[in-house]
Amino acid sequence: xxxxxxxxxxxxxxxxxxxxxxxxxxxxxxxxxxxxxxxxxxxxxxxxxxxxxxxxxxxxxxxxxxxxxxxxxxxxxxxxxxxxxxxxxxxxxxxxxxxxxxxxxxxxxxxx
Numbered sequence: 001x002x003x004x005x006x007x008x009x010x011x012x013x014x015x016x017x018x019x020x021x022x023x024x025x026x027x028x029x030x031x032x033x034x035x036x037x038x039x040x041x042x043x044x045x046x047x048x049x050x051x052x053x054x055x056x057x058x059x060x061x062x063x064x065x066x067x068x069x070x071x072x073x074x075x076x077x078x079x080x081x082x083x084x085x086x087x088x089x090x091x092x093x094x095x096x097x098x099x100x101x102x103x104x105x106x107x108x109x110x111x112x
Contacts (some may be wrong), residue, residue: 007073009060011099013045013081020059022073028063030055043083045091046098053101060102072105079109 012019018039021027032039038052039045046052060073077095079087096107 007064008076009063009073009104010076010078011056012078015081020063022063025063028059030059045079045081045083045095049094049098049101052098056098056102072103074106074108075099075104076108076110 007022010019010021012021016032018030018032019027020030035055038048038055041047064073077099079091083091092109099107
């Protein structure tokens with residue numbers, strides 16, 4: 001019986017960038033300045049769900065060495081970006097929708 005490889009990717013929202021990391025691999029940093037159409041609004045973590053999902057999918061493939069996983073990866077999301085009023089359920093739902101569209105199997109929020 002062969003075992004399917006599954007991976008866990010950490011997505012960390014910081015003050016200046018979104019950082020994707022997978023164990024043992026070099027993290028990929030996406031600067032908010034480089035993508036104002038996605039990260040330009042101070043309140044929202046990510047806007048434009050289709051564009052955001054495309055960016056995440058491209059970054060996920062890049063992080064995984066260009067291969068498509070047999071089983072979609074799990075994402076652990078850490079939000080270390082201060083937002084007035086904190087992170088709402090709507091913020092989390094939006095991120096879940098974007099990551100699912102990008103190919104995530106499961107999304108877990110790490111409370112910081």
